[in-house]
């Protein structure tokens with residue numbers, strides 16, 4: 004650890020803790036001293052808390068009363084680049100440092116001493132007799148070569164009862180050993196043969212590899228339609244990082260996709276990488292955290308919070324599906340993982356690859372401005388082509404009331420059934436019907452705690468609030484006028500569409516893919532695998548199906564309501580609709596069979612619908628960019644949302660009005676203030692939410708002005724304030 008600052012025992016150090024305090028605390032360095040960046044346990048009042056040695060002590064605290072660091076944890080000290088990254092991320096998102104440190108130490112049991120566990124290896128003994136179960140156990144060990152497993156893992160993998168394993172131990176065919184619980188990950192080998200890349204792909208891979216070898220910061224937009232081989236290409240950039248002895252991180256937006264991805268990594272590099280997401284067990288998370296810090300995890304596949312892992316030498320970050328809105332964390336620390344990836348890479352001289360078929364306008368504009376490099380994969384791999392896209396003009400289609408599948412779409416589905424191919428109907432609405440209305444008085448059922456309608460879910464026979472998850476039975480009588488038997492569903496949800504598809508095609512096998520219908524990511528994954536094998540004729544899906552699943556037999560995509568995303572005043576609506584529709588259409592015709600996409604719309608002449616159909620992306624982006632530029636909004640201006648919330652609406656508005664009256668710091672930088680107005684979601688879990696929007700020119704110190712504006716506020720009672728830099732909707 005040469006060159007790193009070291010504090011001798013007894014020296015005064017400043018420690019950043021995870022406790023909500025606005026300053027570092029002074030302690031005496033422990034016996035044996037400690038490095039700058041050391042993870043430590045310190046006394047705070049009667050408690051012990053986790054902290055990091057952040058620098059020398061400030062010295063303004065009485066030396067005689069100074070307490071000592073309790074102990075230094077047995078993990079590598081936080082690197083300087085990581086401390087800088089947390090500091091900059093805190094400044095950018097206006098997040099207090101303790102909250103940043105909490106993000107970076109989300110490994111349960113971090114401060115536990117390294118514990119031991121029992122593992123099994125092949126022993127010398129010969130079993131008295133071989134049963135089929137015993138053979139399976141020994142085969143598993145054989146298959147995994149030198150690896151060792153706990154008794155439970157081994158029994159699970161061989162699919163035998165624990166007693167079979169115990170029996171083999173007793174007879175000496177298995178030998179018990181003690182091993183540290185946190186074991187390194189198996190080695191990934193970049194020299195294993197890769198797929199034969201096409202010329203286009205090979206060129207892109209070479210450019211990315213060159214970036215990795217430069218050991219400098221750089222960001223590249225890797226743009227290519229679904230199926231063009233973006234994943235194959237960036238896996239070669241990962242190989243380049245591994246060859247250079249540096250670590251790589253791949254961020255994925257959706258947990259359901261992880262398993263498929265792990266298999267691909269294993270096929271390329273011979274072993275599975277480390278995984279980091281909220282579904283991982285405590286033990287697994289602690290293992291990842293520690294191994295990443297030691298450099299013993301070469302590659303991590305993770306959700307957005309993986310950016311805050313203590314990599315020892317991070318050389319490459321891939322953000323797959325970079326436009327995906329789930330990269331924006333919407334509670335606690337409000338950050339966009341795509342932007343934080345770029346910041347992190349700049350701190351540690353790493354390369355970033357932003358991969359997408361439909362990049363965000365922000366990323367497109369950065370590439371246009373020359374801040375990011377851009378690589379395009381223009382054709383799909385193999386013979387497959389993009390589907391033929393057409394609008395179905397709903398004004399001239401003959402539909403019965405309460406039906407949504409047009410005759411044109413129905414005809415196309417019938418053709419697929421006859422050919423033994425699959426159709427996918429896309430409707431981005433969970434549940435049976437978006438609205439339940441009383442036909443006597445017109446009242447709708449609303450959530451008791453939120454400003455949202457309750458959505459009927461027939462599958463679970465209840466109404467559900469999509470804001471807070473609260474459910475209640477479908478009422479017999481109207482809650483407002485008390486007339487019985489008049490509550491009726493209005494509009495289509497995915498479950499209702501399934502009913503319609505069933506009545507049109509009673510013989511067809513129909514599968515509904517909606518996140519609320521699956522208890523676990525695993526259940527969803529196995530259903531998707533079945534469908535990919537052809538175990539469904541008609542697939543109905545919400546947003547979930549837009550993302551990366553590969554259904555070889557799928558040749559028709561029907562978008563039930565292409566206009567859905569274009570309603571409302573959100574300035575990002577056009578971009579979202581464009582991305583979603585192109586992604587969904589991209590599901591059809593991935594393999595040898597050409598596909599067709601039909602978009603049902605009442606406004607086929609709408610510029611966004613026209614752009615979707617023509618596929619002329621560059622013109623779409625240029626037009627969209629011009630509009631945003633004229634409005635002075637991101638990425639051509641800066642925005643921040645301030646959400647105020649509390650149980651009493653008047654008090655929340657009073658605070659908002661007071662803030663609006665005292666907006667001097669904002670005016671000084673030429674920023675405009677809008678509101679207070681009810682937030683896009685005006686009430687959640689009984690708390691009223693009011694929003695102020697700040698719009699500022701691109702080059703002004705917005706964060707600093709926001710800090711000066713909000714710092715003098717004293718939030719009384721149950722009032723809360725959170726600042727959202729670059730809000731998703733504006």
Ligand code: ADP
Pocket residue numbers: 198199200201204227228229230231232233234235236384
């Ligand atoms: P994308 O990430 O752009 O959607 P993928 O990398 O997933 O594209 O590629 C789509 C499919 O085509 C995958 O099954 C992939 O294995 C296959 N593929 C892409 N390029 C090649 C290649 N050069 N050789 C063999 N298979 C390829």
Ligand code: ZN
Pocket residue numbers: 450451452453454455468469470471472473688
């Ligand atoms: Zn609710």
